[in-house]
Amino acid sequence: MLTYTASRIGQTIIVLLIISFIAFLLVANLGDPLSALLSADATVAERAALIKQLGLEQPMLSRFASFLTNFLQGDLGTSYRTQEPVAKLIVERLPATVELAFVSLIFTIFVGIPAGIFCGVNPKSPISRGIMLFSITGITLPNFVVGIALIAVFSVQLAILPSFGRGETVSLGFWSTGLLTVSGWQAIILPAITLSTFQITFIIRMLRTQLMEVGQSEHIRFARARGVPETTIWFHYAVKNTLLPVITMLGLQLGNIIAFSVVTENVFAWPGLGSLFLQSIQAADIPVIAIYLIFVGAVFMIINLAVELSYPLIDPRVLRRK
The missing domain is CATH 1.10.3720.10 (MetI-like)
Structure with a gap:
């Protein structure tokens, strides 16, 4: 019974990681968070600060690791529409x-x-x-x-x-x-x-x-x-x-x-x-x-x-x- 339970839990964790990666790719490749989060008259400095805050300058795998870490800590990001968590x-x-x-x-x-x-x-x-x-x-x-x-x-x-x-x-x-x-x-x-x-x-x-x-x-x-x-x-x-x-x-x-x-x-x-x-x-x-x-x-x-x-x-x- 323990082997059966462990194998099912392991399969579930793997599938959840795959789903999380697909969702991350959706966030990373669809839409422009900068245009949604910055006002039309935002300065170059404000744009650069937001890029650093969101980690957009990092490689894809590093961003996914940060995304997963933040997700496990309860930080699910900010809504573009309402600007709320x-x-x-x-x-x-x-x-x-x-x-x-x-x-x-x-x-x-x-x-x-x-x-x-x-x-x-x-x-x-x-x-x-x-x-x-x-x-x-x-x-x-x-x-x-x-x-x-x-x-x-x-x-x-x-x-x-x-x-x-x-x-x-x-x-x-x-x-x-x-x-x-x-x-x-x-x-x-x-x-x-x-x-x-x-x-x-x-x-x-x-x-x-x-x-x-x-x-x-x-x-x-x-x-x-x-x-x-x-x-x-x-x-x-x-x-x-x-x-x-x-x-x-x-x-x-x-x-x-x-x-x-x-x-x-x-x-x-x-x-x-x-x-x-x-x-x-x-x-x-x-x-x-x-x-x-x-x-x-x-x-x-x-x-x-x-x-x-x-x-x-x-x-x-x-x-x-x-």
Whole structure:
């Protein structure tokens, strides 16, 4: 187990270093930080001082080493657009994105998994066919269409949920949360449903396919021949055999929710990292874009590491295959 864990952590560190280098190249080769940080009437001396301050006169590898050192110390650079530290912008926006991702994942788990199991166990029932029809719609429609439709119904027509913003928040020191207020919960419902729609439909279809395949396997047929009750067969043998791919996909879906919340946050004016990323692209704010890419890469790698480390706990045979 220790060897397995060490190898996975080592692979994660290597990939994170590669992602950091790509982000550094983005910072180093796109845009002109001098024109963004200096005024139009800046003197030659001011320009030279800024070049020295940013280390632009150093070789590429030395600059990457400085970039990595500063990054590990929490110095993520300065935003071209706002002239504020990138770390400050990330910390301010992070709670909104994390809470939106958390609530979306809760919706995905408590809706997608039961519906997927039902469709896999009862693939020919009318309810199952209706769920699969819904899943086709959820996969086909883009997030922004779903979001606009929800706003039109629940905000415009029924006027029961807000169409933008995060609602009232409560400061807990380093963290501001909207999950402790009524308006915060009202504000998060529509964007969370929008963001989880594709994830729910994907999990439903994957679980249904997995269970239908497992249901035709030899050990399931043998269990039926022994007279094992159908409930035991499905919920003890079949579902257990689908846990590894389901956990893998849930982990990846969490990464997708965080990484691809840009459109949803923009539709609902949600003050998270996704909207910050979109604003940075529009303003060519390269430092923020680079740190966002590192953040997203780190999220995917950490989630993937956590998922892989959970495999031996679910199925000890994984260690014997390594």
